Amino acid sequence: MTQRTIAVPPEHLFPPDEWQMIERRWTPEFAARAETALALSNGYLGVRGCLDEGRPAMAPGTFINGFHETWPIIHAEEAYGLARVGQTIVNVPDVTTIELYVDDEPLFVPTARTPEYFRVLDMRNGLLTRDLLWSTPSGKHARLRSTRLVSLEHRHVIAVSYEVTLDRAAPVVIRSRVINRANPTTDHAEAGEGQEDPRLGTRLGRRVLDPRLCEQEGDRLVLGYRTVQSGMTLALAVDHVPDVASPHEVSTEADPDASEYVIAVDAEPDVPVRVVKYAVYQSSRSVPADELARRARHTLDRITAAGFEPLVTAQRACMDRFWDRADVTLEDTQNHPVRMQQAVRWNLYQLAQASWRAEGAGIPAKGLTGDAYDGHYFWDTETWVLPFLAYTQPRIARNLLRFRHSMLPSARARARELDLKGALFPWRTIRGDEASAYFMAGTAQYHLDADIAYAIRRYVDIRGDTGFIAETGAEILVETARMWADLGFYGDDGRFHIHGVTGPDEYTTMVDDNAFTNLMARLNLNYAASTMRRLEAEQPDVYAGLSAELDLQPSEPEDWERAAEQMYIPHDPTRGITPQDATFLTHEPWDVRATPSERFPLLLHYHPLSTYRRQVLKQADVVMAMFLLGNEFTLDQKRRNFDYYDPLTTGDSSLSASVQSIVASEIGNERAACRYVDFALLMDLADVAGNVSHGVHIASAAGGWMALVLGFGGVRDFDGELTIDPRLPERFRSLGFSLRFHDRQLRVALSHDLESYALTEGDPLAVVIRGEHHTLTTGDALELKVPATGP
């Protein structure tokens, strides 16, 4: 519960619209936010939503998921085992800039007269368009239409259609650029010095991309690079296809740092001047830039031959597939009828953009909408994004877990370094090794191992993909269980304790028996043991192979089960609550309400020691456990815990609100549920955390989906059983969503009097609704009257 409020957005920015985010006017104070909100991405490639002209640009950026530079982490004071290899996503050469000159006058949006101005993120079509009428200084009128897309179908492709039409004849110059911002220049170099906000990306302040190739093939540009330290390779091929009836001249110049294609047109009245720009990015950890360039050329040939329209059509087709499974409808009675609907869609759209083509990579905390958090993967993927994907795009969920599996060698090495058996996954990373320079809120979050084990179970349960266990899951389960068994110990009380860890709440670090951690570790241990036993019984060959490969001792599953059985879970009988850790309740409570609003987030205004010693939460920690392991708590426990921790929770983490909303829903605290759902859904659009200019909070976007579907919708899947217990707040007239479960497709429509459950695809589906067992079949929607609730 924070004192912060949700700011009303300005009129010109994103007025209510079901499917569109419209910028009606460019203003400097909202420019950086708009760059984030209007960013495009397909999960492999992303560009921030800067103006076509490339200026003013607050934080221009083009990112390839996982394409990173490394650097040695220098610790102000050294210690054994600290993270050594910094990893930072690279701002790769940007192709979005297209400058326009009419009568030699450049279009510069902040000062231009623009009687008409619309920049529109079209979430149904997956396009960013701009429609603008410019009254030029020489009194002419130029109509500009541009359409930008990052292709969901062709993951390497960005395309921009740029068209200008004049009302009178004039010389028109279109200057299309390729700008390399990875290497510092006097223009945009920033000092490599420490930044006050630890959440920002690292500024290396040095050259990052070594040119390997720079060719001009006709008007085509082909550029190749290699990162200086990490040795990753990149190729970029760019082509321009003009469609100009008026007389014109073209010139092209290739340069590793600043290439350009310029078309000068003697534009005639009402004759459109159109150029389509196609760019193909290829990246690799090892393939030489030459070979990548060859592939990029090949793709570029195909794309340019087909033209722009097929890209647009394919984009719509992909978005249709996405919305078909993922759309959530919501009728709000409190705000403008579609304001919240728009926010819901924008959050879901971010999830599509972050994950659609993230093959062979994770999902960075900001997706590909900014370089904050250095483009690192955290537990956000497994814990927030994965449930959404498992219920809507399970194929992507599986890919993400496979990618995590590919990091197992690094996790094993890290465990060794920390004197532990098994594997310990890093708190934050791109390439697999720990990149957190602050181990107390990094490596000490051992819960990562259990979060991953939990995500595997969740995915397998939701999709019914048991084959995944033998292929990938079991190895992770064994190695994480080993880590827990070695990390903990049996105390004098005979119970299994885990000391010196940090839970999800980073305002308290290095504690003993963090409830969240111990509960999740217990699940990890039990699930690993039962999985191996089941494999042994059901797939003896697979089991034998795995056992040999992992040198699994017969006693190990027993050890895990015993540790799980004896796992110490803190409990306070007096208050009837779950202490966050062994000593949390003995600390001095922090008066969150009395803290001046300008001192939030606390992490930017108080020394860590000030928060560590007190009862104050960055994010709901026990509440999180009650959500993930809801079947291990009684409703009464949930109420008591929520009521205790809620006033201590600052919500300084963007991960917090969604979980608080879900549990508030569950315990019938409708007011809190709605309040937190607002925070979750408007986290970025209303800039609740004050840093949306650095990128989208992807986990919060997924949390918004969870708050609606799992919170209001009451969907659960404990032990693989799909249960739905709707709790639609009074405030919302209706809620509709879809779920994919064991290859069945279910559509749910909730209102305050009627509920509809329709199976649209697949075999009959068993589901428990409001405690009643039902079997749904296709073509026969179940309609239920909503029982009246008490006052």
Next chain:
Amino acid sequence: MTQRTIAVPPEHLFPPDEWQMIERRWTPEFAARAETALALSNGYLGVRGCLDEGRPAMAPGTFINGFHETWPIIHAEEAYGLARVGQTIVNVPDVTTIELYVDDEPLFVPTARTPEYFRVLDMRNGLLTRDLLWSTPSGKHARLRSTRLVSLEHRHVIAVSYEVTLDRAAPVVIRSRVINRANPTTDHAEAGEGQEDPRLGTRLGRRVLDPRLCEQEGDRLVLGYRTVQSGMTLALAVDHVPDVASPHEVSTEADPDASEYVIAVDAEPDVPVRVVKYAVYQSSRSVPADELARRARHTLDRITAAGFEPLVTAQRACMDRFWDRADVTLEDTQNHPVRMQQAVRWNLYQLAQASWRAEGAGIPAKGLTGDAYDGHYFWDTETWVLPFLAYTQPRIARNLLRFRHSMLPSARARARELDLKGALFPWRTIRGDEASAYFMAGTAQYHLDADIAYAIRRYVDIRGDTGFIAETGAEILVETARMWADLGFYGDDGRFHIHGVTGPDEYTTMVDDNAFTNLMARLNLNYAASTMRRLEAEQPDVYAGLSAELDLQPSEPEDWERAAEQMYIPHDPTRGITPQDATFLTHEPWDVRATPSERFPLLLHYHPLSTYRRQVLKQADVVMAMFLLGNEFTLDQKRRNFDYYDPLTTGDSSLSASVQSIVASEIGNERAACRYVDFALLMDLADVAGNVSHGVHIASAAGGWMALVLGFGGVRDFDGELTIDPRLPERFRSLGFSLRFHDRQLRVALSHDLESYALTEGDPLAVVIRGEHHTLTTGDALELKVPATGP
């Protein structure tokens, strides 16, 4: 209790001698150790004991106490309130190098034929001499005698007398150099990258000293500098006085980085060639280098006019004054009769060198014998060195406390930054602000405040200097008491708790109710309250002035007393011991004995998280409290606590052994007492910690004195009452020491049958010996028969 053993020193290094440390042969493997062991210093100025020729030199260094460069501390991950200003002692231009050429052949000790070789640290005279016979490649014999001193009388002065005599005529060249190593060159630049050992000094890897002055005045060199960032100024004036009967020529060259004076002599047989080199250093925080140079010239005039002999005579006089008060005699029956006596004297000599002229500065952890720990001041000064000084040179003790008082403005600002009232002294610093880049083992050691309050009380009690309170002490006491009152809080149990702190044992950090901290804070609170009450009653004017200045509220002393009274001190009734902190005993014990010896110190071989979560000690923490606050524990408690913690104590801190020895003495564990006294006294000479090459462990040297005088001698001064309860171990035949107490001078001689207590100066002295009250008067030594002890 560690598995480590004390290595036997090689024959050629420091053979047993009562007053001398003799290097009989130069060997590369012991060169760095010898540079530390043979370092010279006066507390203001120090030089490492490198060979005259300056090469080979392992870690050449000349240091001025407090003369430092600053730099921005870059944290790998930022947080609010982290230390920002790095402070590093500067390796100032060095004057010790004097090269010798005979027949154009340079003397290079590692390869030279030297039938006679003695390098001698003469601790009675305060000189480093070398006496060497060199058989030159051309078959001549050169007799070299050099004497180096850092003047105790003239704190700015270093002088070297250098003399060479040949058996046959030959051209001789003496090249005397001034080498500036503060600025990196290709010769000795080191990367600015992180070093694995956090205890080492920082390498800035950039220019530190800006030349401001470089003059040659005849053969005199005058150099001036200013540090680039901290803006401190330095002047150095060097002169050479030759005493050469043979024909010779002199040339001089001034250069900010490498000046030299060269004398070329047609040396005649048996005619000595002698040059005396005088150097004067002046430094300041603000005085321009020009002005400092003027002062240096002035001093140089005086010194050179008087010549070398008066410096030698004054040196002996100072050392006589030191030894008269500080000497400790010890007869060991186990080793060579004088081996331990030599070690005792060497440790005491280090204390003299570290403190004698440390006016206006603190005592760095390594004195001025190396740049490890960046030349920072820690609690070592107040807690280890100050008791020694209070009992031997109380004037210096007072100066050190005054210097701490001068840091109060910084400590107040730091408290504000940490959201605390009063003042919080830094864990490590030169100029007053926190320089610890690792707050968990730095700023979190809030006990600094109480250590300083304790030291004030101790000094006042031992010297009877009550005037110090009104002048300086009260202000510190009030501000530190305020910090504690604000830091702690009243828990549900009504007790006053202090959470989230790190005690002296750095293998456990950020704990609740660290016993050491709470006990010391209680003393701080009580002493501040009683001091202010006494002032109010006895010196109302002083009290009124202080109250106004500090805005002291009448309720504050009451608040402090209540907090002290309700202070929670952990206690474990089952084991009858004092838990190190609220939860320490619940942790998994570390098996210190089973840990391979090559994995010590643990801090270089285990991640902090591995030690933090377990019961394992870097240094004796509760044992330390039992020593400092011995009157607050029963003998039974001391025994139980010692027996519990001793097996868990690695002694990875050099501060540990002395305290363990003292408490072992007290509880009658003679074996442990002797074992730890060996570790304390031989810490550096036997290189127990493996890092003596980086400098002397000054606190351990002082700890050696404490282990003998307070441990074996059984001297205590609780509540200002001098008590002596000797516990001379069987192994030692006798122990003699002196104590200055309330301006009386007492000499104590202990053996196993007779003890003598002689007052040699001052009014009659009340002292409690073995529980009996005695009043000693001058000229009438008290002789006591030692009571027989049980089996």
